[in-house]
Amino acid sequence: MQIPFFRPIVGEDELNEVNNTLKSGWLTTGAKTKRFEEEFAKAVHAPYAVAVNSCTAALHLAVEALHLQKGEAVLVPTMTFAATAEVVRYLNATPVLVDVLGDTLQINLEDAEERIRKSKIKIVGIIPVHIGGMMVDMFKVQEFAKKHNLWIVEDAAHSFPAAWRRSENEKWKYCGSGDSEVTCFSFYANKTITTGEGGMATTHKENLAERMRIMSLHGISKDAWKRFTSSGSWYYEIVAPGFKYNLTDVASSIGLHQLKKAELFREKREEVANKYIENMKDIEEIELPPTDSNRLHSWHLFYIRLNLEKLKIDRNEFIEKLKERGIMTSVHWMPLHMHPYYREVYGFKESDFEVASKVYKRLVSLPIFPDMRDEEIEYVIKNVRDICRENRN
């Protein structure tokens, strides 16, 4: 059996909508993107949503709108994708990498506090990452941000749809609806919903939404957006040297229908996760991802951590053995401080981030996608179990 790491689901609805858009004569940003923004904002209970061509673009626009500049620094967990820290570098500011918690892989606020104390540079913001789709405790992040006078930009590339609450008596708060300055989502091909490439920035602050919108299209003033409608004219004004980050109507055509199916996709991934957990919880050589009754988990990733002291093989050999049996996996991620750029420019050592450096060597992300068939799920479980048994210490 061959099991891919991920299989996107694009149905007839998406195909028909794209077809309709291609025939309409309006391919770039227009009415469908506007509708996609409105419907996405509604879905996450956010007042404003700006559609862009990637989550990286959304993160860049967010920190730009917050006036991040040279001589300032931002707290970023070391366990994340390249984008979270590189956007800080785009503005010539410094990413202050922070160690993570061993179970959730989320930013460790105690370590963050310590790094603020030691920092010679002024720290102005924090970018928590909802890794795998289980949200960070945003209440704690808000308290932390208030105490240290920081803005918050959420890297929600994994967490649509997702929600959190502090206790079972509270109502769910949707990722993207919170008090953070900006929340950034990804619609990359293997994310929870896709537009091929795409992203969204949500915010509750009108001025941030306006700045991000202007900067997403060459710094052309807000009114010039009207030129994307039939009432538009040839005239526009440039108010800043902006970027080219707008999402096309072709992409939004896919997004409109993915959005409708997002909760169904999430439930199906949750079923896969529940089957994995139910049938692998007795395997002593692995540790399963955490769950929390106060989280609506998007289940973008299902990562296991190998108990290496119980195995004769290392993580890479474990991955090779799964691959030999047709099961594709991934690692999320090699922490940023271990990459040459961050090592060389900032002089990081593995011992500067003990938890992340150690857990990285144990991480394997198993396949999880909405239309994963029972026999595929069972095949993964059987082979994880067999590899553990055959390579027991």
Ligand SMILES: *Cc1c(COP(=O)(O)O)cnc(C)c1O
């Ligand atoms: C995928 C990803 C991004 C970037 O998303 P793009 O839409 O590809 O730009 C950012 N952060 C995290 C944590 C991601 O996994």
